Amino acid sequence: MDQEKRIHSVLSNKRSKGIELLQKxxxxxxxxxxxxxxxxxxxxKCRQLGLEIDLWEIGDEDxxxxxxxxxxxxxxxxxxxxxxxxxxxxxxxxxxxxGHVDVVPEGNLDDWEFDPYSGVIRDGRVYGRxxxxxxxxTVSLLxxxxxxxxxxxxxxxxxxxxxxxxxxxxGAGTLAAVLRGYSADGAVIPEPTDMKIFPLQQxxxxxxxxxxxxxxxxxxxxxxxxxxxxxYEVISEIKQLEKLRNQAIQHPLxxxxxxPIPINVGRVISGDWPSSVPDTATIEGRFGIGPEESxxxxxxxxKECVERMxxxxxxxRQKPMELELFGARWLPGVLPLNHPLLEVxxxxxxxxxxxxxxxxxxxxxxxxxxxxxxxxTPVVVFGPxxxxxxHDANEYIEIDKMMQAAEVIAMTIxxxxxxx
Amino acid sequence: MDQEKRIHSVLSNKRSKGIELLQKxxxxxxxxxxxxxxxxxxxxKCRQLGLEIDLWEIGDEDxxxxxxxxxxxxxxxxxxxxxxxxxxxxxxxxxxxxGHVDVVPEGNLDDWEFDPYSGVIRDGRVYGRxxxxxxxxTVSLLxxxxxxxxxxxxxxxxxxxxxxxxxxxxGAGTLAAVLRGYSADGAVIPEPTDMKIFPLQQxxxxxxxxxxxxxxxxxxxxxxxxxxxxxYEVISEIKQLEKLRNQAIQHPLxxxxxxPIPINVGRVISGDWPSSVPDTATIEGRFGIGPEESxxxxxxxxKECVERMxxxxxxxRQKPMELELFGARWLPGVLPLNHPLLEVxxxxxxxxxxxxxxxxxxxxxxxxxxxxxxxxTPVVVFGPxxxxxxHDANEYIEIDKMMQAAEVIAMTIxxxxxxx
Numbered sequence: 001m002d003q004e005k006r007i008h009s010v011l012s013n014k015r016s017k018g019i020e021l022l023q024k025x026x027x028x029x030x031x032x033x034x035x036x037x038x039x040x041x042x043x044x045k046c047r048q049l050g051l052e053i054d055l056w057e058i059g060d061e062d063x064x065x066x067x068x069x070x071x072x073x074x075x076x077x078x079x080x081x082x083x084x085x086x087x088x089x090x091x092x093x094x095x096x097x098x099g100h101v102d103v104v105p106e107g108n109l110d111d112w113e114f115d116p117y118s119g120v121i122r123d124g125r126v127y128g129r130x131x132x133x134x135x136x137x138t139v140s141l142l143x144x145x146x147x148x149x150x151x152x153x154x155x156x157x158x159x160x161x162x163x164x165x166x167x168x169x170x171g172a173g174t175l176a177a178v179l180r181g182y183s184a185d186g187a188v189i190p191e192p193t194d195m196k197i198f199p200l201q202q203x204x205x206x207x208x209x210x211x212x213x214x215x216x217x218x219x220x221x222x223x224x225x226x227x228x229x230x231x232y233e234v235i236s237e238i239k240q241l242e243k244l245r246n247q248a249i250q251h252p253l254x255x256x257x258x259x260p261i262p263i264n265v266g267r268v269i270s271g272d273w274p275s276s277v278p279d280t281a282t283i284e285g286r287f288g289i290g291p292e293e294s295x296x297x298x299x300x301x302x303k304e305c306v307e308r309m310x311x312x313x314x315x316x317r318q319k320p321m322e323l324e325l326f327g328a329r330w331l332p333g334v335l336p337l338n339h340p341l342l343e344v345x346x347x348x349x350x351x352x353x354x355x356x357x358x359x360x361x362x363x364x365x366x367x368x369x370x371x372x373x374x375x376x377t378p379v380v381v382f383g384p385x386x387x388x389x390x391h392d393a394n395e396y397i398e399i400d401k402m403m404q405a406a407e408v409i410a411m412t413i414x415x416x417x418x419x420x
Numbered sequence: 421m422d423q424e425k426r427i428h429s430v431l432s433n434k435r436s437k438g439i440e441l442l443q444k445x446x447x448x449x450x451x452x453x454x455x456x457x458x459x460x461x462x463x464x465k466c467r468q469l470g471l472e473i474d475l476w477e478i479g480d481e482d483x484x485x486x487x488x489x490x491x492x493x494x495x496x497x498x499x500x501x502x503x504x505x506x507x508x509x510x511x512x513x514x515x516x517x518x519g520h521v522d523v524v525p526e527g528n529l530d531d532w533e534f535d536p537y538s539g540v541i542r543d544g545r546v547y548g549r550x551x552x553x554x555x556x557x558t559v560s561l562l563x564x565x566x567x568x569x570x571x572x573x574x575x576x577x578x579x580x581x582x583x584x585x586x587x588x589x590x591g592a593g594t595l596a597a598v599l600r601g602y603s604a605d606g607a608v609i610p611e612p613t614d615m616k617i618f619p620l621q622q623x624x625x626x627x628x629x630x631x632x633x634x635x636x637x638x639x640x641x642x643x644x645x646x647x648x649x650x651x652y653e654v655i656s657e658i659k660q661l662e663k664l665r666n667q668a669i670q671h672p673l674x675x676x677x678x679x680p681i682p683i684n685v686g687r688v689i690s691g692d693w694p695s696s697v698p699d700t701a702t703i704e705g706r707f708g709i710g711p712e713e714s715x716x717x718x719x720x721x722x723k724e725c726v727e728r729m730x731x732x733x734x735x736x737r738q739k740p741m742e743l744e745l746f747g748a749r750w751l752p753g754v755l756p757l758n759h760p761l762l763e764v765x766x767x768x769x770x771x772x773x774x775x776x777x778x779x780x781x782x783x784x785x786x787x788x789x790x791x792x793x794x795x796x797t798p799v800v801v802f803g804p805x806x807x808x809x810x811h812d813a814n815e816y817i818e819i820d821k822m823m824q825a826a827e828v829i830a831m832t833i834x835x836x837x838x839x840x
Contacts, residue, residue, distance in 0.1 A: 202639060206694040217811065218684030218706040219622060219783035228688050232652050264638030266698055267691035268648050274626040274686040274747065275706035276811075281688075286638040286695035327694065363639035391637065391696075 003419070004351070006151040007410045011143060014150075015403055018143045019126065021045060022402070023119035025135045026128035035079040035101050035165045038135075042101065042163045043082055045142055049149060051084035051161065058165070058176035066179065068374060070329045071172040081173050082163040083182055086145060092156025092418035096187035096377055097145070097409070098174060098367060099138035100167030103130035104391050111393035125396040132385030136397035137190030137405065138163060140384055144410035157417030160184055167367050170328030174367035178375035186341040186416060187377045188409060191366050192385025195401060197349070198362040199342050199380055200253050202261055203289030203332030203369055205325055207302060208282060209234055212319040215279040224277030225315060228270045231281035234309065234321065238263055238285070241305050249290060253337075253361040260361065261288030291334045291361065299325065331369025335378050341416065345380055348411040353404060363387075382408070423839070424771070426571040427830045431563060434570070435823055438563045439546065441465060442822070443539035445521075445555040446548035455499040455521050455585045458555075462521065462583045463502055465562055469569060471504035471581065478585070478596035486599065488794060490749045491592040501593050502583040503602055506565060512576025512838035516607035516797055517565070517829070518594060518787060519558035520587030523550035524811050531813035545816040552805030556817035557610030557825065558583060560804055564830035577837030580604055587787050590748025594787035598795035606761040606836055607797045608829060611786050612805025615821060617769070619762050619800055620673050620781035621788050622681055623709030623752030625745055627722060628702060629654055632739040635699040644697030645735060648690045651701035654729065654741065658683055658705070661725050669710060673757075673781040680781065681708030711752045711781065719745065751789025755798050761836065765800055768831040773824060783807075802828070 011018075021041070030038035039055075046053055059076040063069055082101075088094070106116040106129045114120040116129040126136070145159060160182055164173030191198075211231050216224025242263040254260040265285040271278030289298040303323060310320040335342055342359070349357040368379035384405035389395045431438075441461070450458035459475075466473055479496040483489055502521075508514070526536035526549045534540040536549040546556070565579060580602055584593030611618075631651050636644025662683040674680040685705040691698030709718040723743060730740040755762055762779075769777040788799035804825035809815045 204639065204695065208694075215812075217784060218682060218686060219624065219708060219785075220807075221682045221684045222678045223808070226685065228655070228685055231688075232655070235648070235652070258642045262638060262641045264641045264695055264697060265646065265648055265691075266638060266694040266696050268651075268698075268701075269689055271685075271687035271704070274628075274704040275624065275684055276686050277684060278686055278688075284691070284694040288639060364637060365639075388643075 003151065003153060003414060004411060007147045008407060010147040010150045011403060011407055014143055014146060018139055018403065019399060021142065022126050022131065022135060022139045026119035026126065026130055027117055029117045030101050030103050030130065031105055032102055032169055033079060038101050039080060039082055039163060042138065046084035046161065049146055051086050054083040055080045058173060062179050063172065063176050066175060068175060068331065069172060070170045070327065071166065072327065073169065079165050081165055081176055083177055084161045086159040088155045088157040088417055089420050090156060092420060093185035093416050094158040094160060095413055095416050096160045096162060096182065096184040096371060097141040098162040098164065098187055098189045098371065099134055099141055100173065100367065101163050102165050102168050103133065104168050107393055113394050124399050126399060127394065127396045129395055131397040132192045132395050133390035134191050134383060134385060136385050136402045137192065137383040140190050140402050140405040140409055143406035144413060147406065147410045148413060153414060153419060155414065155417040156420035157185070159413060159417065164367065171330060171367045171370050174370045175374065178370055183375040183377045187368065187371050187379045188412065189366050189368050189379060189381045190383030190405060190409065191381050192387050192390050193381055193383050194387050195384060195405065196358040196360050197342065197345060197380060197382045198360055199335035199337060200251065200291040200361040201333040201365055201368050201381060202291060202362055203295060203330050203365050204286050205289065205295065205298065205329040206284065206327040207287055208284045208324040208326050209306065210322045211281045213277065213279045216277040218275035218277065221277050227278045227281035230315065231268060231270055231283055234283060235265055237305065237309055238265065251291070251361065253359065257361065261290050263287050289332045291332045293332060295329060295331060330365030331373045332365065333368040333372045333379055335380055339378055341378050341380055344415045345382060345412045348415060349408050352407050352411060423571065423573060423834060424831060427567045428827060430567040430570045431823055431827055434563055434566060438559055438823065439819060441562065442546050442551065442555055442559045445559070446539035446546065446550055447537055449537045450521050450523050450550065451525055452522055452589055453499060458521050459500060459502055459583060462558065466504035466581065469566055471506050474503040475500045478593060482599050483592065483596050486595060488595060488751065489592060490590045490747065491586065492747065493589065499585050501585055501596055503597055504581045506579040508575045508577040508837055509840050510576060512840060513605035513836050514578040514580060515833055515836050516580045516582060516602065516604040516791060517561040518582045518584065518607055518609045518791065519554055519561055520593065520787065521583050522585050522588050523553065524588050527813055533814050544819050546819060547814065547816045549815055551817040552612045552815050553810035554611050554803060554805060556805050556822045557612065557803040560610050560822050560825040560829055563826035564833060567826065567830045568833060573834060573839060575834065575837040576840035577605070579833060579837065584787065591750060591787045591790050594790045595794065598790055603795040603797045607788065607791050607799045608832065609786050609788050609799060609801045610803030610825060610829065611801050612807050612810050613801055613803050614807050615804060615825065616778040616780050617762065617765060617800060617802045618780055618782040619755035619757060620671065620711040621753040621785055621801060622711060622782055623715060623750050623785050623789055624706050625709065625715065625718065625749040626704065626747040627707055628704045628744040628746050629726065630742045631701045633697065633699045636697040638695035638697065641697050647698045647701035650735065651688060651690060651703055654703060655685055657725065657729055658685065671711070671781065673779065677781065681710050683707050709752045711754045713752060715749060715751060750785030751793045752785065753788040753792045753799055755800055759798055761798050761800055764835045765802060765832045768835060769828050772828050772831060
């Protein structure tokens with residue numbers, strides 16, 4: 001029996017165990033700061049697989065002083081990072097398999113059909129917060145490793161499995177793993193790409209613009225300067241900048257995407273009294289960073305836009321608006337389209353799924369930015385979850401896709417690391 | 421010595437006592453819910469003047485069930501309303517002198533040069549929250565009554581002095597006084613008109629419009645519908661409505677006013693995450709009501725505007741925005757330009773100040789709307805405070821103006837009520 005058949009056969013036998021593992025993981029609500037119990041489930045699985053466990057609490061000085069550490073969290077105790085290694089026999093290429101254990105909050109419970117932490121199965125889907133983003137993907141990774149071991153296949157290169165915290169809040173977990181010395185010849189991150197392959201990842205950063213107007217009584221509003229009106233002028237300018245930046249994106253993987261690197265205005269807060277002219281407005285948003293752009297370049301562009309408005313606008317010349325970068329930032333990432341990792345993954349996808357994969361640019365950042373930019377590890381993002389279900393109510397994953405992803409990833413690992 | 425000379429002479433002697441009274445009043449921070457101590461100072465003064473005191477806690481069923489009761493406050497204990505009457509000898513016209521004891525919050529303390537509740541005197545001004553709006557005006561009223569009594573002038577008509585709570589929150593105090601049976605042949609309210617005379621008062625009401633968009637990840641913002649963008653369309657439409665309504669205002673007293681009845685957008689709240697497309701926006705504002713318009717008409721106009729947008733706009737046809745009237749409402753008020761009260765006040769102003777008064781339309785509502793619309797009492801607004809200092813940091817009143825207003829009001833009372 002050839003390798004592919006053995007892997008397929010093992011995975012078929014492990015299907016119900018894989019589903020159980022996902023349910024168990026979903027039943028541990030691993031929101032930020034509470035990742036410990038879900039992480040324990042994964043550690044237990046890695047021990048069973050005989051992997052070398054490296055479990056540690058992140059947050060040392062190296063991490064906190066790193067220029068790309070953007071977290072507002074300082075206490076990481078009780079929520080360890082995990083790296084579990086299956087050493088190869090030597091002479092092969094190594095691979096990082098990276099998943100994050102943290103999930104975003106469940107949002108409004110009324111919007112959920114089932115308890116978000118139940119792991120209920122219906123019509124071939126497992127439901128719950130984190131199924132798609134990305135505990136289902138993590139189970140695909142673990143099943144892939146398990147299948148290789150159970151099939152008795154010995155690899156030359158190392159498999160470095162990572163289950164990290166903090167991805168949803170800017171990636172301090174993966175950055176900590178990179179700073180701890182983990183790098184490889186390639187990496188797969190099974191974020192929810194809906195079985196598409198993303199070699200390019202958009203970066204992003206958050207910004208806050210504070211606009212100052214002049215207060216007045218609403219009955220004589222003409223004596224004031226409305227910060228709300230000013231905020232809308234700023235938003236128009238931001239939309240103009242977005243348009244220019246997107247027109248400049250030439251990469252072919254963006255051909256079908258209406259807006260490759262959006263600037264999203266996510267929050268506007270202005271005023272505190274219906275009958276007063278508001279004297280302050282706060283605009284918060286997400287600034288998309290092109291895969292081939294650096295974060296420094298993106299920051300410079302945004303700063304220049306704000307300075308231009310401050311210089312040109314009569315009111316802003318007196319009361320300049322202020323720009324602040326706050327919260328998380330995600331580094332962009334690029335894998336060249338002729339990179340062997342992309343070729344190996346695509347070839348195995350085609351062999352197993354029976355059609356050519358869709359290769360696209362991602363509309364969001366992943367921890368891949370840290371692996372590639374800081375850790376010099378080439379990254380491709382490919383996973384079983386449905387992109388639009390991430391962060392949504394009634395999040396689910398299709399079990400068949402989770403199993404297919406496991407198979408594609410297992411065969412990719414074998415081809416990448418080499419049998420020996 | 422004629423009446424005017426006697427009144428002038430008495431007031432000159434009472435100047436320093438009047439300043440002390442104002443300082444004492446300012447030193448009681450009579451923000452909403454804490455009006456009791458300032459009110460006690462006024463009651464004490466009224467007792468000294470020998471007035472008949474009617475002090476009661478408002479909030480009975482008649483008030484709470486009244487269609488024009490818009491308060492969100494249900495417990496008024498410890499903060500009584502005051503009416504203090506100087507009965508006339510009979511056969512004359514009665515006059516209500518109405519002031520409110522509540523003040524708006526002091527705002528940001530950093531913006532104040534002095535403690536807002538110190539009552540510091542500098543360069544002929546008393547500083548502090550409520551000096552202009554309108555404890556200074558109330559002191560003018562009390563000085564006017566005191567001067568008439570001290571000058572030994574006996575009046576035919578009743579003087580009905582009112583010191584009410586809740587003006588800044590919609591006028592429940594004055595409404596309660598009206599429902600308790602207080603009305604008169606005329607009323608003067610010394611709100612801060614900067615010594616101008618306001619026979620017309622703009623009404624107003626608060627509105628809240630809730631706009632629903634569609635959420636999406638900021639990286640694929642084109643898959644969502646931004647509630648911030650929708651809110652901006654709504655605000656543009658509101659500005660258009662404001663323009664049309666103001667073009668229709670013909671009253672000559674609005675000739676010099678750039679925007680007779682503004683619609684002020686005072687608050688916009690939208691979104692809760694920088695990298696999500698916001699699915700809800702809340703717009704709160706103040707809708708100016710023309711002096712000759714009814715509140716019902718104004719409500720109908722605003723409702724129609726919202727319904728028109730909901731019917732015409734493709735997105736709003738699916739997800740209609742919602743309109744809510746909330747919080748306080750202030751009735752407009754009109755005194756005909758040939759009303760004898762306006763003539764008497766103007767004549768006495770000219771005699772004492774030495775020039776013709778400026779007669780204008782007010783840019784805001786006062787409790788006069790209740791006195792005239794519900795209590796059938798003709799109202800004129802005239803007071804010593806500076807309009808633009810109301811609700812502002814470093815609020816102050818000029819002592820000379822407070823004394824001049826007292827004199828003009830005293831002579832107006834004498835002429836209106838008749839000596840007998």
